[in-house]
Amino acid sequence: MKNHPKRINAGYYIREGLASIFTHGFMSFASVFTIFACLIITGTFALLSLNISLTVSRYEDENIILAYVESDLSEAEAQSLKPLIESADNVWTAVFVSREQALKAFLPEGYENDPRYAGIYPEDFRHRFEVYVLDVADMAATQRAVAAVRGIGTVNANLTIAKGFVALRNVVTGASVALIIVLLIVSLFFISNTIKLATFERRDEIAIMRMVGATSGFIRWPFVFEGFILGVSGALAAFLAVSGLYNAVYRRFSESYAGSLISVLPFGVVSLRLCVLYVAVGLLVGVIGSTTAIRKYLKV
Helix, strand or coil: CCCCCCCCCHHHHHHHHHHHHHHCHHHHHHHHHHHHHHHHHHHHHHHHHHHHHHHHHHHHHHCCEEEEECCCCCHHHHHCCHHHHHCCCCEEEEEEECHHHHHHHHCCCCHHHCHHHCCCCHHHCCCEEEEEECCHHHHHHHHHHHHCCCCEEEEECCHHHHHHHHHHHHHHHHHHHHHHHHHHHHHHHHHHHHHHHHHHCCHHHHHHHHHCCCCHHHHHHHHHHHHHHHHHHHHHHHHHHHHHHHHHHHHHHHCCCHHHHCCCCCHHHHHHHHHHHHHHHHHHHHHHHHHHHHHHHHCC
């Protein structure tokens, strides 16, 4: 009978990986802590950038174009201009505001008994449209397009504020992408080198296993599972820490006046995607770091 080679299942590799983690406790802790710290920094900045971008977008949406209808048009004629305005490029929607609605918006609550407003009537105002745009970067062109609609008189748009929002959005987006990429590269560098240091301590153990005939796969897989466990452990710890910090900040903002000025997403909106991203990064970094770290020690 032929002797078949003994099969080593995944359970063996996992047990060996876990045993190695506890045997080299300090280096294992250093690896987990490095992953934990780097992912907290990267995740915190990513969430901060997301909320800044959300706040900028909110104020962009509130930056509208006011298109005043010519005074000799009736309300029905004025409302008939809505489809023409909305057909212009970059226009998301146009909201009609009648003279009566304009008067109500202008006067403070309880003005009926205030003699200072006794001589103000709806006829003193003009029908108008509040025009919401898709992209404030093209607001100037949109203003010209709306002004060209027959029946529209004056068109007002605060182009200075629009340009400010565009500049701020570009700066936030560019800085966010650049810093997140830099942080990820730095994280990968430190994590990979930490795992390499842990593997360096076991170079003699690896060399002995090679000399007694152990295959590369037999030696490599426990390290791969070890890197997997370390990476996922650091990622989950970082996710829990970021979750706690973010929820604490969210509660403070929700209870303060700043919450009305700055948009902050509830953590539940991004929690699943962030958790998946953290686990994926931790897993890849742990596995790739352990695989590359052990490669040269297999060449005995």
